[in-house]
Amino acid sequence: MTNLDILVVAWNGVSEPLRHIQFDAPRNFRLYLFNYTGGDQKPVLPDGKSVDGVFSHKTEFKGQLLHKLCPDVMPLTYRYIGIMDDDHEITVSGINQLIEIAVRENADSFQPSITPNSYYSHRCFVQKPGASPEQMCWLEIMAPFMRKVIFESAYPFYATNISSYGIDRYVYPYLQRKMGMDRKLLIHAVALRHLRPVTPGSKVLSSGLDSLQECEIIRKEILQRIRKEKLHFTNRELRVIFELWKPRVFKWRDDIVRQWRILTGTRTAVR
Numbered sequence: 244m245t246n247l248d249i250l251v252v253a254w255n256g257v258s259e260p261l262r263h264i265q266f267d268a269p270r271n272f273r274l275y276l277f278n279y280t281g282g283d284q285k286p287v288l289p290d291g292k293s294v295d296g297v298f299s300h301k302t303e304f305k306g307q308l309l310h311k312l313c314p315d316v317m318p319l320t321y322r323y324i325g326i327m328d329d330d331h332e333i334t335v336s337g338i339n340q341l342i343e344i345a346v347r348e349n350a351d352s353f354q355p356s357i358t359p360n361s362y363y364s365h366r367c368f369v370q371k372p373g374a375s376p377e378q379m380c381w382l383e384i385m386a387p388f389m390r391k392v393i394f395e396s397a398y399p400f401y402a403t404n405i406s407s408y409g410i411d412r413y414v415y416p417y418l419q420r421k422m423g424m425d426r427k428l429l430i431h432a433v434a435l436r437h438l439r440p441v442t443p444g445s446k447v448l449s450s451g452l453d454s455l456q457e458c459e460i461i462r463k464e465i466l467q468r469i470r471k472e473k474l475h476f477t478n479r480e481l482r483v484i485f486e487l488w489k490p491r492v493f494k495w496r497d498d499i500v501r502q503w504r505i506l507t508g509t510r511t512a513v514r
Contacts, residue, residue: 246273248273249323250338251276251277251312252264252276252327253276253279253308253327254277254286254329255278256282259288260276260286260292263331267334270335272325272338275295276294276297277312279301281302282299298311298312303449306404306406309407317395322390323389324388331385331386332436333355344432348428351419351426352382352415354388356371358436361435361436370434376430380416380479381411381413384408385437386435389415393418397414400414408454408457420476444497445497445500445504455494
Protein backbone atom coordinates (compact mmCIF):
# COMPACT_ATOMS: atom_id res chain seq x y z
CA MET A 244 0.00 0.00 0.00
CA THR A 245 1.41 3.38 -1.01
CA ASN A 246 1.00 6.98 0.14
CA LEU A 247 0.90 6.11 3.84
CA ASP A 248 3.67 8.65 4.40
CA ILE A 249 4.08 12.39 3.84
CA LEU A 250 7.00 14.63 3.05
CA VAL A 251 6.93 18.39 3.60
CA VAL A 252 9.46 20.55 1.77
CA ALA A 253 10.11 24.19 2.66
CA TRP A 254 9.50 26.86 -0.01
CA ASN A 255 10.07 30.62 -0.02
CA GLY A 256 7.07 31.37 -2.22
CA VAL A 257 9.27 32.86 -4.94
CA SER A 258 11.86 30.39 -6.21
CA GLU A 259 11.00 27.33 -8.27
CA PRO A 260 9.60 24.79 -5.80
CA LEU A 261 11.32 21.42 -5.50
CA ARG A 262 14.12 22.59 -7.79
CA HIS A 263 16.62 20.18 -6.27
CA ILE A 264 14.35 17.12 -6.12
CA GLN A 265 14.55 14.97 -9.23
CA PHE A 266 11.27 13.26 -10.12
CA ASP A 267 12.78 10.11 -11.58
CA ALA A 268 10.05 7.74 -10.38
CA PRO A 269 6.41 7.81 -9.29
CA ARG A 270 6.01 9.02 -5.71
CA ASN A 271 5.11 6.45 -3.05
CA PHE A 272 4.37 9.25 -0.59
CA ARG A 273 2.28 12.39 -0.37
CA LEU A 274 4.22 15.60 -0.98
CA TYR A 275 3.44 19.03 0.44
CA LEU A 276 5.11 22.42 0.25
CA PHE A 277 5.44 24.70 3.27
CA ASN A 278 5.46 28.35 2.18
CA TYR A 279 7.31 29.99 5.07
CA THR A 280 6.59 33.54 3.85
CA GLY A 281 2.92 33.05 4.71
CA GLY A 282 1.77 34.23 1.28
CA ASP A 283 -0.90 32.82 -1.00
CA GLN A 284 1.40 32.18 -3.95
CA LYS A 285 0.53 29.20 -6.11
CA PRO A 286 3.50 26.97 -6.91
CA VAL A 287 4.41 26.80 -10.58
CA LEU A 288 5.93 23.38 -11.14
CA PRO A 289 7.74 22.06 -14.21
CA ASP A 290 6.13 19.26 -16.17
CA GLY A 291 6.44 15.97 -14.33
CA LYS A 292 6.46 17.46 -10.84
CA SER A 293 3.44 17.67 -8.57
CA VAL A 294 2.43 18.26 -4.96
CA ASP A 295 -0.60 17.28 -2.93
CA GLY A 296 -1.01 20.63 -1.22
CA VAL A 297 0.59 23.74 0.26
CA PHE A 298 0.76 24.86 3.88
CA SER A 299 1.44 28.58 4.29
CA HIS A 300 2.53 30.38 7.45
CA LYS A 301 5.03 33.16 8.00
CA THR A 302 7.82 31.78 10.13
CA GLU A 303 11.15 33.04 11.38
CA PHE A 304 13.09 29.78 11.60
CA LYS A 305 12.57 26.02 11.49
CA GLY A 306 11.25 25.71 15.05
CA GLN A 307 8.37 28.00 14.13
CA LEU A 308 7.85 26.00 10.95
CA LEU A 309 7.42 22.85 13.07
CA HIS A 310 5.04 24.69 15.41
CA LYS A 311 2.84 25.89 12.54
CA LEU A 312 3.03 22.66 10.55
CA CYS A 313 2.08 20.35 13.40
CA PRO A 314 -1.60 21.43 13.76
CA ASP A 315 -1.97 21.35 9.97
CA VAL A 316 -0.98 17.68 9.75
CA MET A 317 -2.66 16.46 12.93
CA PRO A 318 -5.97 15.79 11.09
CA LEU A 319 -4.14 13.80 8.40
CA THR A 320 -3.69 10.05 8.56
CA TYR A 321 -0.07 9.09 7.96
CA ARG A 322 2.60 6.69 9.18
CA TYR A 323 5.80 8.73 8.82
CA ILE A 324 6.33 12.43 8.22
CA GLY A 325 9.52 13.82 6.69
CA ILE A 326 10.55 17.48 6.74
CA MET A 327 13.14 18.78 4.31
CA ASP A 328 14.56 22.18 3.44
CA ASP A 329 14.58 23.75 -0.01
CA ASP A 330 18.32 23.24 -0.43
CA HIS A 331 18.32 19.45 -0.29
CA GLU A 332 19.25 17.56 -3.44
CA ILE A 333 17.71 14.09 -3.68
CA THR A 334 15.61 11.93 -6.02
CA VAL A 335 12.06 10.67 -5.64
CA SER A 336 13.35 7.13 -6.12
CA GLY A 337 15.78 7.77 -3.25
CA ILE A 338 12.98 8.94 -0.97
CA ASN A 339 10.89 5.89 -1.95
CA GLN A 340 13.84 3.64 -1.10
CA LEU A 341 14.46 5.49 2.16
CA ILE A 342 10.90 4.83 3.33
CA GLU A 343 10.96 1.22 2.11
CA ILE A 344 14.09 0.52 4.16
CA ALA A 345 12.62 2.27 7.21
CA VAL A 346 9.47 0.14 7.01
CA ARG A 347 11.49 -3.05 6.56
CA GLU A 348 13.70 -2.15 9.55
CA ASN A 349 10.70 -1.05 11.66
CA ALA A 350 12.26 2.36 12.25
CA ASP A 351 10.56 4.82 14.58
CA SER A 352 12.59 7.70 13.19
CA PHE A 353 15.17 7.85 10.45
CA GLN A 354 17.06 10.09 8.09
CA PRO A 355 19.05 9.79 4.89
CA SER A 356 22.80 10.12 5.25
CA ILE A 357 24.58 13.25 4.00
CA THR A 358 26.88 13.20 0.98
CA PRO A 359 30.53 14.01 1.73
CA ASN A 360 30.38 17.05 -0.59
CA SER A 361 27.55 18.60 1.45
CA TYR A 362 27.62 21.40 3.97
CA TYR A 363 27.08 19.69 7.32
CA SER A 364 27.52 20.17 11.07
CA HIS A 365 28.06 16.60 12.29
CA ARG A 366 30.43 14.19 10.59
CA CYS A 367 28.64 11.19 12.13
CA PHE A 368 25.77 11.66 9.64
CA VAL A 369 27.97 11.53 6.52
CA GLN A 370 27.26 8.57 4.22
CA LYS A 371 29.20 5.34 4.62
CA PRO A 372 28.66 3.63 1.25
CA GLY A 373 27.61 0.02 1.60
CA ALA A 374 26.86 0.29 5.32
CA SER A 375 23.68 -1.13 6.84
CA PRO A 376 21.16 1.14 8.55
CA GLU A 377 22.91 2.48 11.64
CA GLN A 378 21.25 2.81 15.04
CA MET A 379 21.92 6.34 16.32
CA CYS A 380 21.52 8.03 19.69
CA TRP A 381 19.86 10.98 17.96
CA LEU A 382 19.06 12.23 14.46
CA GLU A 383 19.50 15.79 13.27
CA ILE A 384 16.82 18.28 12.27
CA MET A 385 18.21 18.69 8.73
CA ALA A 386 15.93 16.06 7.15
CA PRO A 387 14.17 14.03 9.85
CA PHE A 388 11.50 11.41 9.26
CA MET A 389 9.48 10.06 12.19
CA ARG A 390 6.25 8.40 13.20
CA LYS A 391 3.16 10.58 13.48
CA VAL A 392 2.92 10.17 17.26
CA ILE A 393 6.52 11.30 17.78
CA PHE A 394 6.23 14.43 15.66
CA GLU A 395 2.91 15.47 17.16
CA SER A 396 3.88 14.68 20.76
CA ALA A 397 6.65 17.28 20.46
CA TYR A 398 4.15 20.06 19.69
CA PRO A 399 4.39 21.75 23.14
CA PHE A 400 8.17 22.09 22.71
CA TYR A 401 7.96 23.72 19.28
CA ALA A 402 6.14 26.77 20.64
CA THR A 403 9.08 28.05 22.67
CA ASN A 404 11.87 27.15 20.25
CA ILE A 405 12.06 29.45 17.22
CA SER A 406 15.24 27.95 15.80
CA SER A 407 14.58 24.21 16.34
CA TYR A 408 18.06 23.90 17.89
CA GLY A 409 17.91 21.10 20.46
CA ILE A 410 14.56 19.71 19.30
CA ASP A 411 16.37 16.96 17.42
CA ARG A 412 19.11 16.20 19.91
CA TYR A 413 17.13 16.43 23.16
CA VAL A 414 13.34 16.49 22.67
CA TYR A 415 12.88 13.63 20.19
CA PRO A 416 15.19 11.16 22.01
CA TYR A 417 13.43 11.98 25.29
CA LEU A 418 9.97 11.43 23.80
CA GLN A 419 11.03 8.29 21.96
CA ARG A 420 12.46 6.77 25.13
CA LYS A 421 9.31 7.72 27.03
CA MET A 422 7.08 6.13 24.39
CA GLY A 423 9.28 3.08 23.83
CA MET A 424 9.95 4.07 20.21
CA ASP A 425 13.73 4.10 20.23
CA ARG A 426 14.63 2.74 16.81
CA LYS A 427 16.47 5.74 15.30
CA LEU A 428 18.19 4.86 12.03
CA LEU A 429 20.69 6.63 9.80
CA ILE A 430 20.12 5.06 6.37
CA HIS A 431 23.36 4.97 4.37
CA ALA A 432 21.81 3.44 1.25
CA VAL A 433 20.22 6.83 0.52
CA ALA A 434 21.99 10.16 0.78
CA LEU A 435 21.01 13.77 0.18
CA ARG A 436 23.27 16.66 -0.67
CA HIS A 437 22.94 19.81 1.44
CA LEU A 438 23.67 22.71 -0.88
CA ARG A 439 23.93 25.78 1.38
CA PRO A 440 26.13 26.50 4.41
CA VAL A 441 24.55 25.64 7.76
CA THR A 442 22.92 28.64 9.44
CA PRO A 443 25.13 29.86 12.31
CA GLY A 444 23.66 29.69 15.79
CA SER A 445 24.87 33.12 16.88
CA LYS A 446 22.28 35.39 15.22
CA VAL A 447 19.75 36.96 17.58
CA LEU A 448 16.13 35.82 17.16
CA SER A 449 13.00 37.88 17.78
CA SER A 450 12.90 36.42 21.31
CA GLY A 451 16.19 38.15 22.11
CA LEU A 452 17.92 34.77 22.33
CA ASP A 453 20.19 33.16 19.78
CA SER A 454 19.79 29.59 18.58
CA LEU A 455 22.55 28.28 20.84
CA GLN A 456 20.84 29.78 23.89
CA GLU A 457 17.56 28.14 22.87
CA CYS A 458 19.42 24.85 22.54
CA GLU A 459 20.84 25.11 26.06
CA ILE A 460 17.45 25.99 27.56
CA ILE A 461 15.78 22.93 26.03
CA ARG A 462 18.72 20.73 27.04
CA LYS A 463 18.33 21.71 30.69
CA GLU A 464 14.55 21.25 30.57
CA ILE A 465 14.80 17.76 29.07
CA LEU A 466 17.47 16.68 31.58
CA GLN A 467 15.17 17.84 34.39
CA ARG A 468 12.30 15.84 32.91
CA ILE A 469 14.45 12.74 32.56
CA ARG A 470 15.47 12.94 36.22
CA LYS A 471 11.95 13.68 37.44
CA GLU A 472 10.38 10.89 35.36
CA LYS A 473 13.24 8.48 36.13
CA LEU A 474 13.75 7.59 32.48
CA HIS A 475 16.74 5.37 31.85
CA PHE A 476 19.47 6.47 29.47
CA THR A 477 22.78 4.64 29.38
CA ASN A 478 25.94 6.48 30.34
CA ARG A 479 26.98 6.47 26.69
CA GLU A 480 23.66 8.01 25.65
CA LEU A 481 23.91 10.69 28.31
CA ARG A 482 27.40 11.51 27.13
CA VAL A 483 26.67 11.44 23.38
CA ILE A 484 23.27 13.15 23.47
CA PHE A 485 23.49 15.49 26.44
CA GLU A 486 27.28 15.90 26.71
CA LEU A 487 27.36 14.91 30.37
CA TRP A 488 30.73 14.15 31.99
CA LYS A 489 32.74 15.75 29.19
CA PRO A 490 34.24 19.23 28.73
CA ARG A 491 31.76 21.39 26.81
CA VAL A 492 34.46 23.30 24.98
CA PHE A 493 32.25 24.53 22.14
CA LYS A 494 29.62 25.88 24.54
CA TRP A 495 32.27 27.72 26.54
CA ARG A 496 33.66 29.19 23.34
CA ASP A 497 30.20 30.29 22.19
CA ASP A 498 29.45 31.88 25.58
CA ILE A 499 32.68 33.88 25.43
CA VAL A 500 31.99 35.01 21.85
CA ARG A 501 28.43 36.02 22.79
CA GLN A 502 29.62 38.13 25.74
CA TRP A 503 32.28 39.76 23.59
CA ARG A 504 29.69 40.70 20.96
CA ILE A 505 27.38 42.12 23.61
CA LEU A 506 30.19 44.22 25.05
CA THR A 507 31.33 45.45 21.65
CA GLY A 508 27.81 46.03 20.26
CA THR A 509 28.31 43.56 17.41
CA ARG A 510 25.61 41.06 18.38
CA THR A 511 23.18 41.36 15.46
CA ALA A 512 19.61 40.23 14.98
CA VAL A 513 18.39 37.97 12.18
CA ARG A 514 17.14 39.89 9.17
